Amino acid sequence: MRATRYLLATQREVPSDAEVISHRLMLRAGMIRKLASGLYTWLPTGLRVLRNVERVVREEMDKAGALEVLMPVVQPAELWEESKRLQQYGLELLRIKDRHGRDFVLGPTHEEVITDMVRNNIQSYKQLPCNFYQIQTKFRDEVRPRFGAMRAREFIMKDAYSFHLSEDCLQNTYQTMHDTYSAIFTRLGLDFRAVLADTGSIGGNASHEFHVLADSGEDDIAFSNSSNYAANIEMAEAFAIGDSRATSSADLTEVATPDQHSIADVSEFLNVSAENIIKTLIVHGTKAKKTKKGDDAADTLPLVAIVIRGDKALNEIKAEKHPLIAEPLTMASDEEIKNAIGCLPGSIGPVGLALPIIADLSVINMADFVCGANKDGAHLTGANWEKDCQFTEQFDLRDVVEGDPSPCGEGQLEIKRGIEVGHIFQLGTKYSAAFNASVCDESGKNKVMTMGCYGIGVSRIVASAIEQNYDEYGIIWPEALAPFQISLVPMNMHKSIRVQEASEKLYKELTELGYDVFFDDRKERPGVKFSDAELIGIPHRIVIGEKSLESNTFEYKHRRTNEKIDVPVNDIISFLKERICS
């Protein structure tokens, strides 16, 4: 590609709303331009990178035996009614009407469409297992799009769906996809981890997320420092603190704590460490069943108390897993608490509390603790389980923190930030059952298929790769992702016939050999060309100048290592061949 025939679109200045490094660099390097909130145009350089990701994904998916299809972005709303997700999915699902007033949605994912396709086209167990994938645009009407391509509303995703007769068979494909994903991210040159994940609202048995490690990530991942255990923080199990309950030595005493509401307030006011205080949170419980039509009492949500050690943080995802706790987790309002308990939040405690009390494992071994007195402006000291109060149940409700014992039994946990770039699920029959997607089995009976689904955020990978690979001059692409493999930077080409001839010849040769070459034939000063080649992150640079031609060499420079080598003109092709293969 000649620079004079290309849209380089690099910029020195960048819109002030670009916060993360990948967003800034993608704008500066002329990869993307914003059209509206969460909507981006991919310029030539960005598209080249995107295509590289797609190529690797496609090759590995094909290798794993998956079949590529392409489904519509616009989907009939009836399909979403059939899976009951039309209501469930919420406002992220963009709904539209056609000219006839029929309802459609813009696809945020394609379980419905693929299940419909499969039920209509696959009839026999002999056709199973099968795995279909596509690389396609998705639309999710995110509440708050941000970080450019990292969390856009419209984005490119590879999604795959597998269908099986048996659970075992699903396990097999799941493992194949796990391996395939590892191969893909390895080829892309990313530092990634596969982590145990929550199955969330999609449901199903097992699930792994693939995270690219980067400080700007939006997820917390817990690792063991001495095994290969890795889990999303909401999946990492926290344990009881201490082996058994400490012995009590104090008596229950009420103390006045006027205007002391937070744990920090109380801790300071009473000069007691937060580790000795119990925090009590009131949340909505699961809805009572209606006994008869119009039974208003059943519409009032019951309340549930959660108790947790003062210095620990409640994990919402864990809490939502408790059968008595409503999902989504909802904190009770001040009014609800006042009505039920008689005081405001800030003075609640388990002693004499007439609500179900779910105790986090951090509190079960505590003794002589401080807690709210269920009376405004008062707390209790010297409170003890059994003697003064009871908890209904114990449950793992808190975030693990760095240094906690690893759930795998080996070592301690470390926590790092990650960007989710892949997610694989064992779906089970959630969709196939709703759609009655069944096949005839060996015995001639209809059997509902079991499904798996496997996503990769293609456009997000581009951003996350930059988060891991940049320096003060710009992007440093891993080889597999680079928009161009080689940049040719001629010095003063329009004045020096010799430089021009040598550059044109080299450009022609490399192009004919199939390399992606960026030939900077602009009439620009050297500094401008160097800066642009570095900004857009081309891995290999060849400088052609009078000086080096004098000694019959080209100058080679590697973007990542800054290694500089003078290569004899006649050896340049074999030199590059060797460099680029390795």
Added chain:
RNA sequence: CGGGGCGUAGCGCAGCUUGGUAGCGCACUACAAUGGGGUUGUAGGGGUCGAAGGUUCAAAUCCUUUCGCCCCGACCA
């Protein structure tokens, strides 16, 4: 949805308080010098001041409405 902020040339911004018909840097065009790390000079082109309405002799500036965008939070994965 709650809180905060911003819309002036492709990008970054000033001008608004105190109304007088729009400016700076980058980018762009032409010419010249320079020619191995964003060089310099000269001359240019480009703006419905987010939109609508109002006040006024006069509105980027004051008032009202509205649209868009960003940040924090909640939400979601």
